Amino acid sequence: MIDVVGIGDDGWAGLDEGRRGLVAGAATLLGGARHLDLVAEHAAPGAALVAWPSPLRPALPALLEEVGDAVVLASGDPLRSGIGSTLVDLLGPDRVRIHPAIGSDALARARQGWSAEGSSVVTTVGRDLRTVLPHLTPGARLVVLCSDGEDPARLGALLTRHGWGTTTLTARWHLGGPDEGAVAAPAETFTGATADLVVCCLEVRAADPATVAATTGVVPGRPDDFIDHDGQLTKRDVRASALARLRPTPGAHLWDLGAGNGSVALEWCLAADRATATCVERDPERAGRITANAATLGLAGRVEVVLGDTTTTDLAALTTPDAVFVGGGLDEGLLGRAWDSLRVGGRLVAHAVTLEGESALIGVRARLGGELTRLSLEHARPLGRYLSWTPARSVVQLATTKDTP
Known part of the structure; x- marks a missing residue:
């Protein structure tokens, strides 16, 4: 059993009776050098005071196996960006007891x-x-x-x-x-x-x-220039429609297949706390741009980029998705593989701009059900001294939810 004791900058004086008893009775104390110094004079005679190795995570399993039962010292609340979360992930909640202090x-x-x-x-x-x-x-x-x-x-x-x-x-x-x-x-x-x-x-x-007004908030539909792109992206109004059906939720994972410059995946992550995405993109320059855009938006570590063609990429090797968006390289085979990979309750949204793509969506809907929508947008553009409606290319959208395994 590992007892993780939260300790503040006030050291021993800030510990209650219960946490003092754990520290004073421990045969082995683990922690950072600063924490060990705060309690060293109160440790049991002969107790081992062991400072964390560096790098920490790779060495932890062997160290914990060696020491057995121990008391770990951590700053404040050990589950707030602390060692407590690491130990629970490694050992499971049944082998780790957390005794928090007031966090910073x-x-x-x-x-x-x-x-x-x-x-x-x-x-x-x-x-x-x-x-x-x-x-x-x-x-x-x-x-x-x-x-x-x-x-x-x-x-x-x-x-x-x-x-x-x-x-x-x-x-x-x-x-x-x-x-x-x-x-x-x-x-x-x-x-x-x-x-x-x-x-x-x-x-x-x-x-x-x-x-900043146009780029803040969690509602999707940011201007197209919220990221660096080469024009290959799902445009603002169509993107907002897709994300309304993909339904980003905290911690959920999206596949963006044929990601282009990654606009859908990036807005998915911005729309919900801890949401993550895997982008599959065959063009190396665009794949690199997705990674750079993610870092610029503060999403580094939440967006994985896989360089490859959607028809040959091993989807089974990717993190299981809660939602899938197919914006490029669409065919019935790809949609079938994406559907099979979805969790129950997962959402699939796919866009087509060609007759062949539209035919594939109609065929998939016949098998899987869902909603087919044709999105036709017009924007006011200058025509001489006046404004005129200029139509964008129509997009056919399939949105469906996986109800059974």
């Missing part, structure tokens, strides 16, 4: 006077700082967990580049401990490093509301 995010909210339901926590620990970008909306209150004391200035610069420079950025460090400190400034003027163990509190404001 809760302490930061307390200092700010923010309610839990009126704010959100974003971790950038060990992640790209751009992870914060999907959470930026006017009026949002964000608690951002940072990796080191350089991150607040980097975060301020990032916000400024994306039009959020008037956001109030408050950096707080060593929360709850004797060295606690804070500094606040607009993101566009925030400079200099702070101490480590830092949390940034953001009261989000847009320097140019008109610039």
Whole structure:
């Protein structure tokens, strides 16, 4: 059994009687050097104090097998970007007991006077700082967990580049401990490093509301230039229709087959927290552009790109999808393989712009059921001194849900 004890920056003084008993009675204490130093004088005589190896994850199984029962020290809430989550994933919940302390995010909210339901926590620990970008909306209150004391200035610069420079950025460090400190400034003027163990509190404001209004929020249908593209993408109005039927949900996984520049997959991820996607695209330049767009939008790690043709890619080797979008390379065989891969309750949406593609959708609907829709759009465009309706290429859309295995 592994007992994971949360400890704050106040060390032994902040532990309650139960957590003190676990630490003082442990034959083996595992943790970072800083945590071990905080409790070393209170450890049992002869207890082994073992600092984490580096890199940690590859060495964990052998280390845990060697020590057997042990007490692990972790910062604050061990399940908030902490070792507790790693241990539960590795050993299962029956072999890990969590004894949390007040986390740095809760302490930061307390200092700010923010309610839990009126704010959100974003971790950038060990992640790209751009992870914060999907959470930026006017009026949002964000608690951002940072990796080191350089991150607040980097975060301020990032916000400024994306039009959020008037956001109030408050950096707080060593929360709850004797060295606690804070500094606040607009993101566009925030400079200099702070101490480590830092949390940034953001009261989000847009320097140019008109610039950011079109790209914020979770509702799909962003302007086509929300990503870098070469013109090969599902256009805004058609994309919004597709995503309305794909129904992004938190943590759900999408396949975007024949992804082009990845607009559907990227908006899928932006529409729901923790949503992920696998894009299959045969053009190397477009595949690389999807990866770059994902990073720019703060979605690095949530979008996998597979370089290959949809007709030859081994779909069975991909993460099982909750939804599938087919926007390119459409044929009945591909739709059948995608359908077979879907979870029960999964959604399939496919678009066709050719007569051959339309015929394939009609055939699939005859077998699988679903809704066929023809999308015909016209946009007002200049015609001399006047405006005239200019039609776009019509799109036939099939949307269906898998009700049985």
